[in-house]
Amino acid sequence: MPGRHSVPSSATSSRGIAKYGVVAVALLLVVGGGVVLAQKAFGSDCGDLASYSLAADPSIAPVLQKIVDDSSAEDLGCARLEVTASESGQVSAAVAKGDDVPALWIPDSSLWIGKTVRSTASLIDLASQSVASTPAVLAARKDEVPFFDTWLTALKLEGLRIGNPLANTMSDAAILGAVAEAGSDAKALDSVSRALVPIAQAQASTRGEADPATRLDDLVADGGVAVVSEQTFLQYQLDNGVELGATTPPTGSVFLNFPLAVTEPAGERHAAAKSVGTALAAAIESERGQQLLSDGGFRSADSAPLDADRGIGDVTALTIADQQAAESTLRQYQVLALPSRTLVMEDVSGSMNYSAGADTRIAMTVQASETGNRLFPDNASMGLWAFSIGLGGGAQDYRELAPIRRMDDKVGSTTQRELLLQQFRTLPSLVGGGTGLYDTALAAFRTVQEGYDPDAVNSVIILTDGANEDPNSISLDELLSTLRSEQDPSRPVIIVTIGITDDADAGVLQQISAATGGTSFIARNPAEIPNVFVNAMKSRSGR
Numbered sequence: 001m002p003g004r005h006s007v008p009s010s011a012t013s014s015r016g017i018a019k020y021g022v023v024a025v026a027l028l029l030v031v032g033g034g035v036v037l038a039q040k041a042f043g044s045d046c047g048d049l050a051s052y053s054l055a056a057d058p059s060i061a062p063v064l065q066k067i068v069d070d071s072s073a074e075d076l077g078c079a080r081l082e083v084t085a086s087e088s089g090q091v092s093a094a095v096a097k098g099d100d101v102p103a104l105w106i107p108d109s110s111l112w113i114g115k116t117v118r119s120t121a122s123l124i125d126l127a128s129q130s131v132a133s134t135p136a137v138l139a140a141r142k143d144e145v146p147f148f149d150t151w152l153t154a155l156k157l158e159g160l161r162i163g164n165p166l167a168n169t170m171s172d173a174a175i176l177g178a179v180a181e182a183g184s185d186a187k188a189l190d191s192v193s194r195a196l197v198p199i200a201q202a203q204a205s206t207r208g209e210a211d212p213a214t215r216l217d218d219l220v221a222d223g224g225v226a227v228v229s230e231q232t233f234l235q236y237q238l239d240n241g242v243e244l245g246a247t248t249p250p251t252g253s254v255f256l257n258f259p260l261a262v263t264e265p266a267g268e269r270h271a272a273a274k275s276v277g278t279a280l281a282a283a284i285e286s287e288r289g290q291q292l293l294s295d296g297g298f299r300s301a302d303s304a305p306l307d308a309d310r311g312i313g314d315v316t317a318l319t320i321a322d323q324q325a326a327e328s329t330l331r332q333y334q335v336l337a338l339p340s341r342t343l344v345m346e347d348v349s350g351s352m353n354y355s356a357g358a359d360t361r362i363a364m365t366v367q368a369s370e371t372g373n374r375l376f377p378d379n380a381s382m383g384l385w386a387f388s389i390g391l392g393g394g395a396q397d398y399r400e401l402a403p404i405r406r407m408d409d410k411v412g413s414t415t416q417r418e419l420l421l422q423q424f425r426t427l428p429s430l431v432g433g434g435t436g437l438y439d440t441a442l443a444a445f446r447t448v449q450e451g452y453d454p455d456a457v458n459s460v461i462i463l464t465d466g467a468n469e470d471p472n473s474i475s476l477d478e479l480l481s482t483l484r485s486e487q488d489p490s491r492p493v494i495i496v497t498i499g500i501t502d503d504a505d506a507g508v509l510q511q512i513s514a515a516t517g518g519t520s521f522i523a524r525n526p527a528e529i530p531n532v533f534v535n536a537m538k539s540r541s542g543r
Contacts, residue, residue, distance in 0.1 A: 046078035061085035077279035089490035127277030136173035151177030252316030397436025434469035467505035
């Protein structure tokens with residue numbers, strides 16, 4: 001088998017949990033929520049045990065449950081732990097929104113901690129930087145493992161299965177590996193960016209493979225190469241009775257590091273939760289805890305190879321030299337790999353009839369919108385609203401001209417694409433009144449969020465030449481705080497704003513976009529309007 005890391009698995013079977021003399025075990029299994037509560041009660045001086053919830057990535061939750069079951073109340077800081085298998089993105093969203101927040105959280109990667117901190121604008125305590133690790137591997141049928149000199153070479157492989165870039169860290173691993181290899185070399189980073197275009201287009205047909213087990217199922221059936229973790233690679237073979245091969249490039253691999261975060265909200269229980277987290281980290285680091293991790297296919301926090309010749313052996317841990325470059329590259333990939341679902345909001349307030357060179361602002365905006373319409377592929381979805389004070393009747397400042405549909409959807413005797421073109425051309429006839437920006441922006445954000453498509457980049461694009469003039473609307477502070485509180489990191493909707501000429505309130509538009517992780521643009525003269533609109537569409541990000 002080519003490549004020194006190309007090895008079949010010979011995973012050992014899990015060892016039985018040690019028996020104790022007198023043990024009382026309480027077990028509650030809730031299948032729908034994936035919650036398992038189990039705690040051994042030993043004779044102790046702990047008294048009444050306080051309960052704390054632990055949300056853990058589904059890959060590591062079963063092992064953590066075994067460690068909890070195997071620990072005394074004293075081992076866990078005189079606490080009862082409820083272990084819940086939860087996708088990292090879901091917990092990140094809960095923490096960001098302050099809704100059903102667990103006391104402790106073990107995501108698959110520190111990347112989720114960073115995303116959550118950016119969403120909440122507050123720091124998160126860590127009881128441990130890492131309780132386990134597992135590297136990304138390139139898996140294939142046992143005798144079909146190719147040799148890859150770099151992750152960039154692997155990314156260029158036609159049909160490489162990497163999963164949905166919005167779903168989990170492992171689906172980003174191949175790209176992160178290529179970025180890590182590039183280091184701070186601008187030319188090398190540019191090579192990674194250029195390589196993403198065909199890769200992203202190829203992934204569009206397989207973006208539903210978010211579940212790594214599904215990627216391995218397809219690999220077993222049809223061949224090819226899939227990116228999964230070493231732990232998934234080993235567990236899949238154990239569960240399915242198959243032998244596969246795996247490799248990494250000689251440059252090394254990206255590791256998942258499973259940090260232990262204290263997410264108990266501030267208050268009297270926070271310090272206690274941190275103590276419980278510290279005790280749990282110690283239980284995981286104990287000899288028994290490390291054995292259970294190893295039995296489950298996980299490496300220890302120091303990334304040392306697994307025993308008994310399991311997995312891919314010794315492998316260098318790749319690190320990211322430029323975090324901003326990595327995040328920019330991931331956003332670029334997400335935009336390219338996923339279709340768009342966009343609601344376009346067009347300002348039709350009276351000032352849009354002002355001159356813009358040889359034409360009016362609204363005429364130039366219609367031209368830009370028509371250009372943008374032609375750039376969206378058939379699998380993109382788009383809707384259109386026009387807005388000015390009272391345009392929708394009564395206190396409503398917006399009017400829906402076309403609901404969000406796929407561009408190739410049939411609408412009567414025409415298509416959504418043609419309907420949008422027709423509606424763009426009606427905008428000049430609607431011009432009048434003041435700018436009703438804030439209420440409309442919030443309504444558009446909520447509309448896109450309510451119909452969220454997990455297999456698309458969901459966004460709002462606002463084109464306006466002014467500032468909010470509706471005296472009865474919410475304030476800017478209320479708009480920004482509501483956008484931040486309602487944004488869901490696992491279901492992100494971003495707002496891209498486009499200011500038409502210097503009359504647009506650039507500072508306000510930038511704040512609205514920034515509240516959702518979006519970008520703001522200003523077209524300072526008429527000639528820039530079409531190009532700015534096209535660049536705004538290309539800037540959409542999903543994370």
